[in-house]
Amino acid sequence: MANRADTKTRILDAAEKLFAERGFSETSLRLITSKAEVNLASVNYHFGSKKELIRAVLARYLDVFMPMAADAIVSIRGQNKDASLDDIFSTLVTPLLELNSLRTEGTTTFLQLLGRGYIESQGHLRWFITTHYGEYLRLFVKAVSDSAPHIPAAEMFWRLHFTLGTVVFTMASSDALTEIAEADFGEHYDIEAVIRKVIPYLSAGVAVPVTT
Amino acid sequence: MANRADTKTRILDAAEKLFAERGFSETSLRLITSKAEVNLASVNYHFGSKKELIRAVLARYLDVFMPMAADAIVSIRGQNKDASLDDIFSTLVTPLLELNSLRTEGTTTFLQLLGRGYIESQGHLRWFITTHYGEYLRLFVKAVSDSAPHIPAAEMFWRLHFTLGTVVFTMASSDALTEIAEADFGEHYDIEAVIRKVIPYLSAGVAVPVTT
DNA sequence: GTCTATATATAGATAGAC
DNA sequence: GTCTATCTATATATAGAC
Numbered sequence: 001m002a003n004r005a006d007t008k009t010r011i012l013d014a015a016e017k018l019f020a021e022r023g024f025s026e027t028s029l030r031l032i033t034s035k036a037e038v039n040l041a042s043v044n045y046h047f048g049s050k051k052e053l054i055r056a057v058l059a060r061y062l063d064v065f066m067p068m069a070a071d072a073i074v075s076i077r078g079q080n081k082d083a084s085l086d087d088i089f090s091t092l093v094t095p096l097l098e099l100n101s102l103r104t105e106g107t108t109t110f111l112q113l114l115g116r117g118y119i120e121s122q123g124h125l126r127w128f129i130t131t132h133y134g135e136y137l138r139l140f141v142k143a144v145s146d147s148a149p150h151i152p153a154a155e156m157f158w159r160l161h162f163t164l165g166t167v168v169f170t171m172a173s174s175d176a177l178t179e180i181a182e183a184d185f186g187e188h189y190d191i192e193a194v195i196r197k198v199i200p201y202l203s204a205g206v207a208v209p210v211t212t
Numbered sequence: 213m214a215n216r217a218d219t220k221t222r223i224l225d226a227a228e229k230l231f232a233e234r235g236f237s238e239t240s241l242r243l244i245t246s247k248a249e250v251n252l253a254s255v256n257y258h259f260g261s262k263k264e265l266i267r268a269v270l271a272r273y274l275d276v277f278m279p280m281a282a283d284a285i286v287s288i289r290g291q292n293k294d295a296s297l298d299d300i301f302s303t304l305v306t307p308l309l310e311l312n313s314l315r316t317e318g319t320t321t322f323l324q325l326l327g328r329g330y331i332e333s334q335g336h337l338r339w340f341i342t343t344h345y346g347e348y349l350r351l352f353v354k355a356v357s358d359s360a361p362h363i364p365a366a367e368m369f370w371r372l373h374f375t376l377g378t379v380v381f382t383m384a385s386s387d388a389l390t391e392i393a394e395a396d397f398g399e400h401y402d403i404e405a406v407i408r409k410v411i412p413y414l415s416a417g418v419a420v421p422v423t424t
Numbered sequence: 425g426t427c428t429a430t431a432t433a434t435a436g437a438t439a440g441a442c
Numbered sequence: 443g444t445c446t447a448t449c450t451a452t453a454t455a456t457a458g459a460c
Contacts, residue, residue, distance in 0.1 A: 007425080039425095039426055041427070041428085042426065042427090
């Protein structure tokens with residue numbers, strides 16, 4: 001009977017799937033516990049509140065992804081002092097796809113959760129991420145900035161947030177987009193294809209010379 | 213006593229502000245009617261349901277913006293057969309800022325609503341926009357595509373959605389972003405400054421040669 | 425740790441007097 | 443067209459038995 005994970009894990013598994021698909025506030029604890037086939041009260045027993053469950057769902061991914069991504073960035077910069085922007089962004093592809101071996105549809109789910117987290121919750125998840133993972137974020141910002149030294153810091157601030165927006169929105173709506181694209185152009189797009197499509201777009205935008 | 217608009221308008225005014233700030237599902241009809249200083253029941257009397265109120269709020273902007281933007285695009289293309297991508301995107305700045313004379317903070321509000329609409333509501337606003345304003349959308353897509361003829365249609369589909377994501381996310385979080393930017397870099401950014409910053413980023417990304 | 429039952433809050437919507 | 447009062451549904455959270 002090893003087929004049934006413990007209650008806490010079952011809740012996290014069901015919750016992340018539903019949160020990614022429908023958003024946080026459209027997902028009730030009732031829906032989560034019924035999908036997880038556990039008792040309604042167990043969410044509060046294990047997590048205390050819905051808000052803390054949301055944070056736990058995100059943390060389970062971030063705790064894996066952030067160190068992996070940071071290692072990858074440090075490694076590429078060690079090998080190649082003049083890594084391009086494309087190199088830096090491309091370095092993140094492997095850690096992102098690695099999430100698929102963590103859980104089914106892990107990459108998509110993580111990116112969708114990130115998107116929902118930034119947009120939906122009025123700041124509290126943004127705060128959670130920047131305070132708990134700020135060290136990693138600073139490392140990424142430094143890597144990108146060093147690869148585009150002609151962009152002033154204030155301009156880079158904006159461009160990195162444009163970049164975040166591009167990724168996060170694309171991923172939050174990736175199901176709808178791949179569906180439309182497949183219907184209209186008869187091509188199949190998986191998450192890796194979309195990620196590889198977005199990288200040149202991002203690099204070009206971040207590096208474009210500042211017009212005065 | 214011309215200072216008090218009619219109930220329907222008061223509801224729309226209060227609703228758009230709250231929807232833009234907090235999102236649709238985090239904004240209750242009770243909150244809207246109390247800010248608008250009208251009776252709770254009047255929303256259902258005038259609009260039928262919350263869903264229809266949301267559509268009415270968006271339509272009030274789209275009905276003004278879409279024709280203005282289309283006219284501007286048609287006009288620039290008439291004057292300049294070889295309008296660049298930057299030209300096309302820049303053409304939209306005036307219609308966008310024009311919304312500020314329609315209502316206080318009109319530009320920001322409209323873009324935030326658009327962002328929320330695309331992300332939050334599971335498809336029903338996306339459907340509303342594409343069916344009611346599809347003619348305008350096709351005109352924009354054609355203008356952009358003609359200005360970047362080296363990009364195949366399927367690739368352009370993705371890049372335009374990346375672009376939508378950039379704009380929509382940036383605007384949905386523009387309050388937070390300008391706040392942080394002002395604190396960190398001591399510069400003031402109004403909505404026009406942000407729009408003018410994003411345009412080169414978008415143009416560069418949309419036009420970057422496809423890597424094979 | 426897990427269950428049932430329920431407390432408590434808040435939502436959207438509506439009936440019916442005025 | 444606007445009001446009060448209320449219906450109905452659904453949410454999060456918790457008390458207390460097992």
